[in-house]
Amino acid sequence: MAAKRILLGITGGIAAYKSAELVRLLKKAGHSVRVVMTRGAEAFVTPLTFQALSGEPVRTSLLDPEAEAGMGHIELAKWADQVVIAPASADFIARLANGMADDLLTTLCCATEAPIAVAPAMNQAMWGNHRTQRNLRLLQDDPQVTLWGPDQGEQACGDTGPGRMLEPLVLAGLVAGQPPTGVLTGKRVVITAGPTREPIDPVRYISNHSSGKMGYALAAAARDAGAEVVLISGPVAIPAPSGVEVRNVTTAADMLKASSEAVDVGCDLFIASAAVADYRPQSCESDKIKKSSEQMALSLVRNPDTLATIAARADAPFTVGFAAETTDVARYAIDKMQRKKLQMIVANDVSVPGLGFNSDNNAVTVFWPDGQASIGPDSKQRIADRLMALIGEHLDQATG
Template sequence: MGRRILLGVTGGIAAYKSADLVRRLKQQGHEVRVVMTEGAKAFVQPLTFQAVSGHPVRQSLLDPEAEAGMGHIELAKWAELVLVAPASADIMARLAHGLADDLLTTLCLATEAPIALAPAMNQAMWANARTQKNLQALESDPQFRIWGPAEGDQACGDVGPGRMLEPDQLVQQVAAMDDQPLKGIRLVLTAGPTRESLDPVRYITNHSSGRMGFAIAESAARQGADVTLVAGPVSLPTPNGVQRVDVETAEDMQKAVDEALTNGTDWFVATAAVADYRPVTRSESKIKKNKDSAPVIELQQNPDILASVAARKQNRPFTVGFAAETNNVSDYAKDKLKRKNLDMIVANDVSAPDIGFNSDRNAVEVFWEGGSQKYDARSKTELATDLLTLIHKRSRA
């Protein structure tokens, strides 16, 4: 059943995508009406949105053509969802502080409907401490949902987080509001690399970006799961509705996982690329270069977090591992599945171009005792939803 969706369009180059968003929402059976800020009209004309939505675009706070001139109250009562896409840094700041100086901010104060924001801005603006403070204020308000941002190339030439989610991803977010198949599931998830210090300057690590794990955490929370994300050192925003615990070393991650599991967990999904070894000793000062000889670094094994969770005798969660391989991917993954007593393992070839580490796309094959499932290359956001659907099915089986 379709929703009555009020789409707020603010000033930003991503506004051109919002017309396609209207079209896609209508295809899903939603009724869409559009409110534009003055800044948005610098990028897209109101006539465009009127054509795709089938309704006049609202722009004025006190519209003389609206009933009793109170257009913001009418719209606030009509909307079942307010979606602001793109949501600029400016609109986030004004909403975080409760301002009501134009039609869009006023109706956001007047509505009782959920308000979803799809941030879109330059990566430096997104990373700015004031934007992050405003983000935290909005995330703490149960009326607001933060959808995105994505990471990648930006119109200004920068690369980083701040891109608005694509229209099809936003449509999926709207659909997920009515579909929460994971409600009641407690999920503990690890993501990213770990760092093992050699000295105060250098450390051992790997190329994991954490994107796959963060995508799974975001999708799981959107589907109603109670998610604890134990994250190694990555530069990714915390998904909305996710409890995040930041760690650095494998031992830190082991401790955080053990603490997260103490209250009972249904699923444990280990996407983190945990360092297998750490130095036996850590130099308290920077190791100096010696032109006559190279330093010898003695290593010791790190705890096997995944195997320790799978070996639990009591309150053992459904345990899913990840295997990032460069050759004989299927063989190594199936061996790891059996050797570590896992319920499932997700294998991917990180030597393949354009997928895996530091990419927004991935292709995997999932194995369990007596079966397998292959997923061709797709966005990590889409793959995360696919994997959770499979995990849900297998855990119930």
């Protein structure tokens, strides 16, 4: 690959120490690298570190008397073939998204015509904050900007979740146009997540306690394993994983339609982690039902079975189901796997306090026709990562 002129922007965050390795990898690959640091970045790593690794002076000031004509932002903006911001803090993302130019790094981003890659790095709560997500949506709509990451896992503060900066080796590969490789590289994965809502009238509906956290963690794990991921999500209150196509649905009928359409265009692996309502009201009233008596009877009819429908297709992908049970978990899960002709099923006991619905943790047992494995208790993201490795292994055997 032809060498590039890489402008590496480093903002304030503990992940700034990883950027030193990124500079080393980029230089090793033959690229020219110049580094711009914000004041916050200087609090974590000294400019001298990056000067030694890049062989170039590190820029920190907007009006630099040592720069050509004293305007370093214009000089750097014209020089760069690619701008990479790693780590990109929540503060920097907010300023970039809103077109601010209040320091050297944001100013050169406004002045450059080069593509800008942003590698977010922040606490999981900051990543999930609605203001951060709003700013990210603005960047996603910007044709000049690409988001790289974030990763999921343990964070310096002790939290676990999305927000980690991608590893330097992955970022260096992305600069070279080489996406991360993993057990699902080249595969297309469709995942369902969250609850469904079955309307009774314009105000009320039937639903369940699913938060969607397990399905969203699986989508991130599949993405990190190299897959192209379509996430079909019922109504949830959590941010979508970056790099994943999300299709929002409400009812069980909606979920079946969206799942079928996603599988129609090609699917190697279908994972049904959504908690789909088994029944819906026979009719949905057009107006709010008023209190008129001490009792009210509600007639329910069976919903279509998304999992069984996908598994029964002539072109069925490798299909993995989920079973949330409160008693006799193994027996019910194995029966469901056999009845619906699934390749694997993931079972968990949702009656255990602190695990399953609405929790950040879980413990599951995975069954397949000639074996089983237990995973957890652990965070849902760690369980998702281990599940994806296990599923990928079985998928490889089935298609190999």
